[in-house]
Amino acid sequence: MIKKILIANRGEIAIRVMNTCREMGIQTVAVYSEADYSSLHVSYADEAYCIGPAPSAESYLNIEKIIEVAKKTGADAIHPGYGFLSENAKFSQRCKDENIIFIGPAPYAIDTMGDKITARKTMMDAGVPVVPGTKEPITDLDDAVKVIKEIGLPVMVKASAGGGGKGMRLVEKEEDIISSVKAAKSEALSAFGNDAVYVEKYISSPHHIEFQVLADNHGNCVHLFERECSVQRRHQKVVEETPSPIMTEEVRKEMGKHAVAAAQAVNYSGAGTIEFITDDNLNYYFLEMNTRLQVEHPITEEVVGLDLVKEQIKIANGEKLSFKQEDLGQRGHAIEVRIYAEDPDNNFMPNPGKIEHIQFPLGPGIRNDTYVYNGFEIPIYYDPMISKLVVWGANRSDAIQRMKRALKVFKINGVKTSIPFLYQIMEVESFVKGRYTTHFIQNNEQELKMRADCNMECAEIGTIVAFLDYMNKREAKLSSINEESASSKWKESGRKFRFLI
């Protein structure tokens, strides 16, 4: 039985893991970099040890140091959170060698899923759909045409030696096949001296839909349904929700089976996520597997009613899953937004600094996964995420309304945050209707720049309040000076002086 867990991470996920440990009566060990001395995860743990300077390479990625702390404190297990060492096969192996339980999959699963080509091949063998495409470069025109017809339009033809968009052609109509392949080949030849091309299915309205899986060490594996993560900016997820607004019960079942097959193909153990790229018609293809807990795992917890970290720990403990696929169901709707210290009106420039004041939204259906507090200085070395705000509602429209309510009363002072941008997402028609793809943010750039109106009166009163604040401070300063000059009379008489030295 695991009695003490070292959390090899920081920020909200360290707190998240510790919460479950506390509930399970498991002792926690925090590790922290010098820059994280004042971080909440330090005081939240039973024990805490500094493992090096601010840069991750010298602290949170420092395997030797982390193993050393685990051994010193007698931790039975290490939870890697997400990021940092969570998908590091060497670290998983090293834990094994040191007889410490790594709360995550075995090195083999991490390695196999970590390499795109091996993963793709493994999935094909397991019968999991992958994005159709050629496996070898093609030089012959007829071969290319044949392959394209097999895959079906639209396709992307890419120079096999290529990069930077050169020798790349999107083919959407049958009559363009030959001319496009020719153009791609000749462009490829002149640019790279090699006219070989790849052909890949092109998904024009892609959705990012992922399935949560849980597998124990006794051959049992279930999925916990999907998460829709298509609201992305620069391939970073911004909003996640479950259920997916485009999912059908039939496809859900089928995708779930494929997700389980994918996990079983690498003999997976623990919590993992199978990411699929999906088109408007719910054709779906394996993209990659994340062999760890995801940032967005809370929405699954809210809708399925399980604690994923608890399941991870139980699996690591060698326990069997206590439920079967048919015991699991989805209830209501959950949405997560990631709140960053960044300036949405200035190209999302990171905006680290001191949190002067923070007031979390509270009340029904709201969950805050966070690690900041009043006065906390966000370190510049790590991810600028302040908080994950999660809401649950009886249905999608209730959840959206609740998210808007929560964002409206979420006050963070001192740094700029993505809150007004996230609020605006909840207002955009295609989001409200649930008809959006991974192009959502770029397709709605203008609408997303709009801000709920601070009308004339609101702005004028705000201005006056700043003036009043200034005048109040000025008065306070004046009267404190008068007071001190009064106190200096005491000083002269020697009476108060005695108590002050």
Add this chain to the structure above:
Amino acid sequence: MIKKILIANRGEIAIRVMNTCREMGIQTVAVYSEADYSSLHVSYADEAYCIGPAPSAESYLNIEKIIEVAKKTGADAIHPGYGFLSENAKFSQRCKDENIIFIGPAPYAIDTMGDKITARKTMMDAGVPVVPGTKEPITDLDDAVKVIKEIGLPVMVKASAGGGGKGMRLVEKEEDIISSVKAAKSEALSAFGNDAVYVEKYISSPHHIEFQVLADNHGNCVHLFERECSVQRRHQKVVEETPSPIMTEEVRKEMGKHAVAAAQAVNYSGAGTIEFITDDNLNYYFLEMNTRLQVEHPITEEVVGLDLVKEQIKIANGEKLSFKQEDLGQRGHAIEVRIYAEDPDNNFMPNPGKIEHIQFPLGPGIRNDTYVYNGFEIPIYYDPMISKLVVWGANRSDAIQRMKRALKVFKINGVKTSIPFLYQIMEVESFVKGRYTTHFIQNNEQELKMRADCNMECAEIGTIVAFLDYMNKREAKLSSINEESASSKWKESGRKFRFLI
């Protein structure tokens, strides 16, 4: 359609109602007493109006003033919360007369359920079990014995003119019936000059179990299952949970039907609660009906997945319930504790004062319904409840563990609170096992006084920290005085002076 609601209440329930209004796009009007000027419900509303001095009778119970504000602001409806005017039939009638929707039942339902004798009679007519007992005082010994045998032992024999325990006898054994009745009668005679007695069924291990009901204005009525509220101190609920740990599926169905019958018997509309007194064998008897939202409504929301305030507003809007009894179910387990500003180690003396610092528990499965903030001064005029802490867990034991985690990290500085006492409840064996009655607190007085250990080292370091804090403040004061004496040099030279006046 309701577009603007006046909330005729304060504290956490005002915020709770406003949260749902915000989610429904309904404007909110707060009313506040002079003592509540700095209360959060004032700034949380779209509009706010002072309705009088601190004492409730002059503000929150001031019907004229509240109606005046509702009319001035054009509010379509008034939500009374709980307490104050929520069970005031006159107020319900007055709203009706003024063409303002009262979000609660009609005066008839309030009146009928508000009078114990009428309520009891109405329930008997509706086939709802009530605590068996005599309806008329009995003077004849044989009559009394006959009645006792009908009711069944144990019974309580009470002087009908009585009070203060005089002329009261608990009868548990058959052979004691005659002697006990005689003793009660003679005691009653000498104490009150009247030897008439009442006989009532005595429930030796009482559980307080209540059923939430919802009824629309179209004849539909459902129940939302039970809440177990047996952890009480001086008849005040301290901890509530759902499902009840002693409930069976069969009795739940039967009690639910009786709860619906009880509501229908008074043509009930809105959200209400039927309270039952229940013995160890799940024999249950109608106690009273609360014709309003209950303090403990959140646990039902967590487990059933509905927003009760939203349902109240929809019913008030004239909508039909959007679900039937068979659509409703319970998922997981929820517990609520009421956190008061009181000193559990000093006879629960209220401990009002200024909240110097408050840090809410966050993360999975935790809901905070509250209205306080850093620096808030709890008014002395009202209920000292600071916060309702609600947790949800997949099962009862998970929920208890989560509650313990939440209570451990819930920090309130400045006033003493019931947190350590509530934590201790979660540790007492009979609570953990779910085998407890309304005598729980008095039966476990000693155990509930125990406190999780602050060991020697923890106490010593805490002492040192106080010393360091003192020394730091002392230093800061010294250096500020040095600074000011430096600044007074500027003053003398006239340079800084110019900017400061």
Add this chain to the structure above:
Amino acid sequence: MSYEISINGETQPIQILNRDGNKIKVQMGKATYELDVFEREPGIYVVLRNGKTYNYELQAYEPKKYKVNTFSEILDVEIIDPESRYSKNRKGSHDDDADHISTPMPGQVVKVLVKEGQEVKAGDTIVVVSAMKMESEYKVTTDRVVQKVLVKEGEKIDSNQPLVIFESLE
């Protein structure tokens, strides 16, 4: 300056031996403590000692008197410097509250049942105070004579504010 510290009534000498930023070495009684002390927010302290974490919330209700909240307990801590030792000695043993009635919490005076000069018997109720929907009666435990009534009915009062003063028992 030499300091002592009193915790829940027990007094020991205390002294900072060394200080390097947040790393602090303290001697209390006979033991030495090496601590890493971080004040996260005003009065909210995090302490590391040999890797173990300790969390405290402090409330200085008087300049030298602290309530230290450890979650499980509230410790009463008092800092004693030469000045407070001096004034303690001067006050001597005559520092009890028996000469007046006050309430431990703020509230509102509901009733004042005595007049100045009145003789009252042990057990008599002197004032009734209401706070947070609860009324409390304050009684005398010995026979006394009322010297001064400091409050009126309806008046709002602070915690520990003297309400009624009695003539000295001596």
Add this chain to the structure above:
Amino acid sequence: MSYEISINGETQPIQILNRDGNKIKVQMGKATYELDVFEREPGIYVVLRNGKTYNYELQAYEPKKYKVNTFSEILDVEIIDPESRYSKNRKGSHDDDADHISTPMPGQVVKVLVKEGQEVKAGDTIVVVSAMKMESEYKVTTDRVVQKVLVKEGEKIDSNQPLVIFESLE
């Protein structure tokens, strides 16, 4: 003393006409405002005007400059008193940042690509700064000559701290 206030660049005279506790009467421009202003926590304001509630969070990033957060917008407000009018006039129009490079946020210098005395062309990268897992390149927009390099690679920097100074364009 006469005050003006500038909001998002527009300037108007402002004056407190009357003050009774939290009830405040203010003249701004030609309009008069009667407000009930309550500072709930430092910088957190609640205002009532004719029953309507307004919530603001203030951040005074310089003594006379405020960011006023209204949820939907952050207003830039500056208080202008005679002293600031005087110093503004003295500085004249030559108060632009073109003579140095700085970054809007704290971070760490990754690379310094220029030396003192070096001539650089419009579009050349001068420094690379990393903050929060993102590297940003800072370039010049006109041909310049480097006068002084104020930071080293690896150095931690504050927001708006000058990193490289150029010779004046004049």
